Amino acid sequence: MVSAWGTGKTMCGIAKAMELSLRYPNNLGLIVRKNFTDLKDSTMKDFTLYTGIKVPSNKDVKLSNGSEIMFRHMDELAGIIQNVNLGWFFIEQAEEFDTSEEFDKLDGRLRRKGCFNQGFIIANTNGHNWIWRKWKNSGGEEYLCDKPFPHSFGGIKYDGYASLTEAQSTDNPHLPEATLASWYIKKETAPSQYRRYVLNSWEDTDTADCVIPYTDLMNAVNREVFTLSEKARVVSCDPAEFGDDKTVIFAFEDAKIIDIEVLRKKEPMETAGRIVRMMRANGAKKCAVDSIGIGSGIVSRLGELGIDVIAVNAGASSDDKESYRNIKAEMWMKAQEAFREGNVSLPDNDELIEDLAAVRYMVNSKGQVAIEKKEDTKKRLGRSPDMGDAFVMGLYALARMPKEPFIPYQEDSDTVNSYSIKTVL
Numbered sequence: 001m002v003s004a005w006g007t008g009k010t011m012c013g014i015a016k017a018m019e020l021s022l023r024y025p026n027n028l029g030l031i032v033r034k035n036f037t038d039l040k041d042s043t044m045k046d047f048t049l050y051t052g053i054k055v056p057s058n059k060d061v062k063l064s065n066g067s068e069i070m071f072r073h074m075d076e077l078a079g080i081i082q083n084v085n086l087g088w089f090f091i092e093q094a095e096e097f098d099t100s101e102e103f104d105k106l107d108g109r110l111r112r113k114g115c116f117n118q119g120f121i122i123a124n125t126n127g128h129n130w131i132w133r134k135w136k137n138s139g140g141e142e143y144l145c146d147k148p149f150p151h152s153f154g155g156i157k158y159d160g161y162a163s164l165t166e167a168q169s170t171d172n173p174h175l176p177e178a179t180l181a182s183w184y185i186k187k188e189t190a191p192s193q194y195r196r197y198v199l200n201s202w203e204d205t206d207t208a209d210c211v212i213p214y215t216d217l218m219n220a221v222n223r224e225v226f227t228l229s230e231k232a233r234v235v236s237c238d239p240a241e242f243g244d245d246k247t248v249i250f251a252f253e254d255a256k257i258i259d260i261e262v263l264r265k266k267e268p269m270e271t272a273g274r275i276v277r278m279m280r281a282n283g284a285k286k287c288a289v290d291s292i293g294i295g296s297g298i299v300s301r302l303g304e305l306g307i308d309v310i311a312v313n314a315g316a317s318s319d320d321k322e323s324y325r326n327i328k329a330e331m332w333m334k335a336q337e338a339f340r341e342g343n344v345s346l347p348d349n350d351e352l353i354e355d356l357a358a359v360r361y362m363v364n365s366k367g368q369v370a371i372e373k374k375e376d377t378k379k380r381l382g383r384s385p386d387m388g389d390a391f392v393m394g395l396y397a398l399a400r401m402p403k404e405p406f407i408p409y410q411e412d413s414d415t416v417n418s419y420s421i422k423t424v425l
Contacts, residue, residue, distance in 0.1 A: 001122045002131060003167035004200040005183065006175045009122035010043070013090050014050050016120060020088045021067040024115035027087040029069045030080065030106070034096040036073040043092050044071055074102060081105045087112040094121035098380045100130040125196055127205030127214050128354045130382065135164040136202060137350065169198045209360045211332045211371065216339040217353050223345040225255055232401040233258075235278050235287040236394035238386050239271050240264075241294045247271055248390040251282040252398060255338060256345040257391070258282060268297040275302065288312050288397035290389070310397050325370035331396045332359060332371050338395055354381065355388025 001009050013031075021027050031047070033039035044055040055061055059071040072080060074097070086109045094103070103119065110117035123131055169175065169183060186194040192215060195201035205214045237249045247266055251259035259282050261274060275287055275298070291299045291311035302309040314328035324330040335356075338344045346353065358381040360372045378384050 001120075001165040001167075002125055002135070002200070003122075003165065003171075004124070004169040005197045006169045006172050006179065007167040008172070010046050010092060011050055013092060013120065013122045014047055017069060017088065017090050018051060020116065020118065021063055021069055022065065024067070024087060026066040027115045028067070028084065028112055030084075030086055030089040031069060031071050032073070032077065032089065032091045032102070032106070033093065034074045036075070038093070038096075039071060039073045047071075077102060077105070081109060084109060085112045086110055087115040087117060089119045091119075091121040094123040094131060095126040095129060097130075099382065100134060101379075103130075103134075125200055125202045125204070127357060128202065128350070129205075130380075132202055133354075133382070166200055168200050205357070209362065210357060211359045211361050212336050212339050212356050214357050216336075217346065217356055219342070220339055220344045220346040221348050221353075223342065225343060225345045232398055233282055233284040234394060234397045234401060235275055235282070235284045236390050236397055237271065237275050237287065237289045237295075237298070238390040238393060239268065239290060239293075239295045239298055240384075240386065241267065245384045246386045248386045249275060249278050250390050250394050251278050251284055252394045253282075255343055255395060255398060257347055257394075262387075268294050269301060272298045272301040272305075276305065276307065279307070286310065286397060286401060288393050290314065290393065310400060312393055312396065322367070323369060325364060325368045328371050329361070329369045331392050332361065333369055334399065335392045335395050344395070349387070352387040352391060355385035356391065358385055359388060 001007075001012055003009055017029055017031060021029055031043060033043050044059070047061075048054050053061055055071055061069040061071075063069070070080070086106065089106045089110070091097070091103060091106075097103070103121065107119050110119060121131070125132075128137070169180065183194070183198045186198065192204045196204040203214060203218050231253050233251065233253050235249060235251050237247065239247045241247075242265055247263040249261040249263070249271075250257050259278060261278060263271065263274065266274070275289070278284070279287055286308045287302065288310040289295050289299050289302065289312065291313050292315065295311075299309055299311045312327065312331075314326065314331070316327050318324040318327050318330040320330065324333065335344075346356075358377050360377070362370055362372065364370050374384065
């Protein structure tokens with residue numbers, strides 16, 4: 001259940017937990033919260049409020065039919081995941097978890113016999129995070145088992161992650177009018193918070209350290225970008241040779257993608273050839289390539305062919321050492337600026353938008369902006385942000401392209417200066 005304030009998420013989660021525990025004797029269930037303080041001060045108190053059962057100091061509630069309910073926070077999960085066979089588990093405020101790792105591991109422990117096995121979560125929306133990908137964006141995809149369930153379950157089939165319940169605050173007719181009025185004020189004073197917590201919008205996030213705010217990304221989708229200069233065309237490439245990472249090649253016309261190729265497990269020389277073909281097909285005069293790792297060979301080959309190539313070493317020092325930890329930080333923060341000022345157009349591509357939204361930054365003791373390690377982004381996103389990296393690299397290359405300015409002209413001495421805009425179609 002992913003829904004707004006005042007929709008009874010916690011009550012529904014606890015009701016389901018009790019139903020599964022009481023219906024099946026000797027069941028074993030687990031209620032999880034990320035932080036211990038939230039578990040103790042919120043989840044456990046709400047459990048007592050709704051059930052009348054006090055949670056003991058060992059955080060294990062035992063029911064009269066032999067069923068047991070355990071309360072644990074994230075740091076306590078390692079031993080549980082290795083040693084127990086659960087009948088059910090319930091994660092409260094699942095958006096607090098950065099990835100689906102804990103959910104997926106607990107899912108693997110749903111193996112208790114004699115009961116209906118189920119994992120469920122409640123959450124607030126938080127952008128296109130792992131919850132959005134697993135439930136909202138899956139389109140209710142069903143995963144059907146080849147083997148039937150035991151006879152006692154009546155041949156019920158496993159429906160994977162098909163079930164998602166959503167609600168806005170106004171869907172609850174029992175909320176006090178004064179409460180709704182106070183939340184409505186946030187529409188003007190805190191619009192992103194209002195959309196997320198009252199309207200249950202998936203397009204907003206509370207992650208203050210995201211490089212590019214989600215609203216800026218959504219506003220850029222299919223935006224018309226106007227320029228008073230000749231349109232510059234470049235190609236960017238984030239290469240990968242093996243593993244799950246992808247080679248992404250973009251062709252840009254100004255800050256808009258006009259061509260794309262995504263490859264897997266291609267050798268460097270073939271990638272170089274595909275960059276050349278992309279440049280020819282789109283009339284690009286310059287390309288940018290990640291020169292770290294296998295990219296160094298691609299850059300060398302392009303140079304041999306006389307291609308004007310920018311070798312991007314993301315770990316190298318920025319010219320603005322006072323502001324940026326390295327080139328990577330400069331690229332991403334300049335991209336942030338371009339999105340904020342409305343100078344970027346994005347295709348309606350979920351993977352690209354997710355990649356760009358996933359990257360976070362921090363400020364070190366020298367006052368320099370630094371971008372998180374790619375491993376951290378990959379863990380949160382569930383993949384490498386290859387499309388995002390290629391896009392930001394393309395913007396970096398565009399900023400280094402000479403622009404032919406607009407040309408003023410005068411029809412005759414009696415007219416005011418007019419301007420022509422030269423456009424390459």
